Amino acid sequence: MGGALLSKSWRTFPEDYERSLYSVKTYKPRKKSVKHVRILLHGPVGAGKSTFINSVNSLFQRRITCGALSDGANWTSFTQKYTTYKIEKSMKESYNFIFNDTKGLEEPTNSGIDIEDIKCVLKGHVRDGYKFDSENQISEDDDLYNANPTLNDKVHVVVFVIPADKISLISGAMRTKMRNIRLAASEEGIPQLIVLTKVDEYCPKVKEDITHVYRSRTLKEQVDKASQLLGLPPNCIFPVQNYHTEMAPNENMNALILVALKQMIDLGEDYLNSQTDEPENE
């Protein structure tokens, strides 16, 4: 056994930051009927989903933004409102990628979203503002049920958000639920990836210096565990450190967040181009 840091990195630290930033900023779906790529974040409560969206926002605003998305006191609530998050480009405009955020069913409260509801989300049947109810599935009679979703309403990429420091604590039940969501997404042909958060919490060497992220021996092990957990290859797993306290903007943290975001957009764009524009009738 060697030290905490491997002499060789298992992935190259992203270098062409400005180019990636430019391509994300100017991204526009090739399909005219689609306004944006819709990214669905899913994962246990406290995994860092809201903080990731905040981190992306901070990256684009070039200052740290927080608060607005924090789940705060209501994280154990039984209902969860379906909300779309946009990143503002200017007063009038947003970037052409949007986020939706869903949490898994939690023991023991069993709050969270049922797999059947998630399937409806994936297909674009759930409108903004819908309050998920862990006791009842969305009904076709609901005002916020979209009976005729277009490609624009559908989810184009699914992101599992998993905390690096808690992978071993993920219960069998939670794992099954995540795998079922993965299966449902795969059935729709929707691509998936994993964002591995809290790499700073997990590895002291990474906390010291984020550029060590791809040289951390223990973190590589967590990447492999996450890969096994959901059956996604290690190259679909993106370690990040979110802006979680009063931190100054950091170029290296941004680089990791941007690599993950760019991959989400690229996979989402591939999915869009593989679909027909016709509204789906079920």
Ligand SMILES: Nc1nc2c(ncn2[C@@H]2O[C@H](COP(=O)(O)OP(=O)(O)O)[C@@H](O)[C@H]2O)c(=O)[nH]1
């Ligand atoms: N150290 C550290 N803390 C994080 C990171 N990401 C999120 N957090 C913290 O983890 C907690 C839960 O995050 P939150 O985004 O609310 O989780 P959510 O339930 O998935 O939306 C918050 O206190 C965050 O500040 C990270 O990368 N590193």
Ligand SMILES: [Mg+2]
């Ligand atoms: Mg949240």
